[in-house]
Every structure is written in C-alpha cells, then in structure tokens.
Amino acid sequence: MINFNGTIQENNTVLKSNNRGFAYGDALFETIKTSYGKILFWEDHYFRLMASMRILRMEIPMHFNMEFLEDEIKNTLEANHLAAASARVKLTVYRNEGGLYLPETNDISFIIDVKPLADDFYMISEATYEVDLFKDYYISPSLLSTLKTNNKALHVVGSIFAKENNLQNCLTLNTNKNVIEALNGNVFVVKGNTIKTAPLSDGCLKGVMRTQLLGIIKTMPEYELVEASISAFELQKADEIFISNTIVGIQPVTKYRKKNFTNTVSKSLIQKLNVKMRLN
CATH class of the missing domain: 3.30.470.10 (Aminotransferase class 4, branched-chain amino acid transferase, N-terminal domain)
Structure with missing residues (x-):
C-alpha cells in the first residue's frame, strides 16, 4: 500500500x-x-x-x-x-x-x-566492501547535482558496472576529476587525525547523513574536519574510507584497488550516531 x-x-x-x-x-x-x-x-x-x-x-x-x-x-x-x-x-x-x-x-x-x-539501530558491517572509481561518466559540479532528483542514470549504470566487476560500490568523479561521492552516499576519507569530505561546490549530494556526521565530527576535538576537493591519489594514502547514507548510517570501505583500510573512526562515529538517533 x-x-x-x-x-x-x-x-x-x-x-x-x-x-x-x-x-x-x-x-x-x-x-x-x-x-x-x-x-x-x-x-x-x-x-x-x-x-x-x-x-x-x-x-x-x-x-x-x-x-x-x-x-x-x-x-x-x-x-x-x-x-x-x-x-x-x-x-x-x-x-x-x-x-x-x-x-x-x-x-x-x-x-x-x-x-x-531489519536493523533498528545503525551497525558497522565487518563484511568485505571493495570499491573502485567509476570513470565512464562524470558529474557536473553544479547546484542541481546536490539535489536528490529522479535523474540517476549515472548511478544506475555505475551500479551495473560495480556488479560486473565484483565490487560492492563505486566512487564517482566530477568533471574536474575530483572524487565527490559513492553511488549511494557521501564519502569521507580519513588520514591521521583529519577527516575529509567533498564540499557541496564539487557537486556531491547534500546528504542528510552527511549533515549529521559533520555535526558529530565537529564535537570531536581529536579530529580535524576538512571540506575540500578529494583527488583519486588521496584514496591510496588514506587510513580509512567510509560511505554515509540515511539507511545504512556508515559503511566502511575495506578495499580500494590494492589498499586495505581500517574502520576505527567508523566504529567511533556509529556509536555517537546511535546516541544522536535516540535523542532525535
């Protein structure tokens, strides 16, 4: 119904x-x-x-x-x-x-x-979650790209590409070749004590979970939050990469090409997110 x-x-x-x-x-x-x-x-x-x-x-x-x-x-x-x-x-x-x-x-x-x-609370999955870049098509860094519209042809084709290549997801690029988001959520890249995510001006979705995580990270003095363009080169140097969306909460990436990642920050954030969810 x-x-x-x-x-x-x-x-x-x-x-x-x-x-x-x-x-x-x-x-x-x-x-x-x-x-x-x-x-x-x-x-x-x-x-x-x-x-x-x-x-x-x-x-x-x-x-x-x-x-x-x-x-x-x-x-x-x-x-x-x-x-x-x-x-x-x-x-x-x-x-x-x-x-x-x-x-x-x-x-x-x-x-x-x-x-x-199935899940009432947000949980961290320990399952393999491998991603790669989807480079067949690019997203324009414009205001329209930040909206959740029904124009999702790139995400559909990208999802088929991921399945054909035994990937769990793909990261998308804008026309400036910067990494902006995953096929189903925003992307965060952790290096040391810096947590970085693409700015809206790069064309990434203005995600509700992205907004929640930005607010949580700003309350954590042990981390520096940076909203700046992400190059593909940075992915291989990262300690951790995770994807956010409203349904899953936080999805840690376990592998990008030959690089494996930890999920320490993801676990810390998911706990704070569940607390915020209960208070919402």
Whole structure:
C-alpha cells in the first residue's frame, strides 16, 4: 500500500505514461529511515526537500508543512503494519502532468512508499566492501547535482558496472576529476587525525547523513574536519574510507584497488550516531 496525495491505495494505480517524474525525471525524493514510528532526522529531510522544490521551481502547497507530511508518513506506516518496526520510507514529489520540457503547471503531487528494515539501530558491517572509481561518466559540479532528483542514470549504470566487476560500490568523479561521492552516499576519507569530505561546490549530494556526521565530527576535538576537493591519489594514502547514507548510517570501505583500510573512526562515529538517533 502506498500514500498518493494523502490517500492510501494499491501501488499499481498511480503512474501514468505522461507522469513528469517518469517522462522527464521531473521529481525529487527523500529516503528516510523510521524506527517504531519515529522519523529519524525528519527536520533535515523536510527542509532539504523544501529547498530542492524551490530550486526546481515547484509550487509548494500551503498545507505542505512538517506536521502534514509527518502525519502522512505515519499513516502509510500504519497501513503497511510498520508503525511498530523499522522501515525505509521513500517520499517522492513530482510536478503534475502537462507540457513537454516546459511544464504547463508547477503544481505537485506526492507518493509515499514504505518497506521494512531489519536493523533498528545503525551497525558497522565487518563484511568485505571493495570499491573502485567509476570513470565512464562524470558529474557536473553544479547546484542541481546536490539535489536528490529522479535523474540517476549515472548511478544506475555505475551500479551495473560495480556488479560486473565484483565490487560492492563505486566512487564517482566530477568533471574536474575530483572524487565527490559513492553511488549511494557521501564519502569521507580519513588520514591521521583529519577527516575529509567533498564540499557541496564539487557537486556531491547534500546528504542528510552527511549533515549529521559533520555535526558529530565537529564535537570531536581529536579530529580535524576538512571540506575540500578529494583527488583519486588521496584514496591510496588514506587510513580509512567510509560511505554515509540515511539507511545504512556508515559503511566502511575495506578495499580500494590494492589498499586495505581500517574502520576505527567508523566504529567511533556509529556509536555517537546511535546516541544522536535516540535523542532525535
């Protein structure tokens, strides 16, 4: 069961051939984790969505406030018997039908879809997690690249490339050949007591988990946080590399080419993240 504009219904009754999200990628989405009905980091998700809608010149309805969308998410969880479990929520907002590249309206509709998750808390995986660079296509270092839109062709092709090469993930590059993110999250590189991540100006996703980790790292005096461009050369010199996203939390990279990595910082951060999650 999905939530379509506030109505709970079967998930095969919504999409039409001229849906703009389907036809042009004219849509935004938020991937959200919930735990027993509690929406984690909801304020960050909501304000990112509102800012992204403004950038795409979508009309934001007057009733589209935090409380309204929170209630609709919870209604969808209840309809799918997930109010007392952990779940992955996908909230998609798309411009309504009409027009070609130039839309006839800036009004929007939304769909909420939910799926169960096995883990209530964030956990560090000790499994092999090998990555490499995906260099077939590059991401533009622009404001649009920081948004979570339905234009994810590069990430789809990159995921197929990773599977074909027995990799668990790939790191993407911008047109300046800087490492900006993974296929499914932001990237952090640890060298000594420095933790580095790409700046938004390089075109990386403005991730909600990225925001949470930046705040946590700033409270840790033993580490220096740096937001600066990352060269591929730095990866082989790193002590640790990890990927962040809202569903997994932190995913340590175990291998990049011939280099193996530790996960000491990842373990320290995941503990602090779970504390923050409980207080959220």
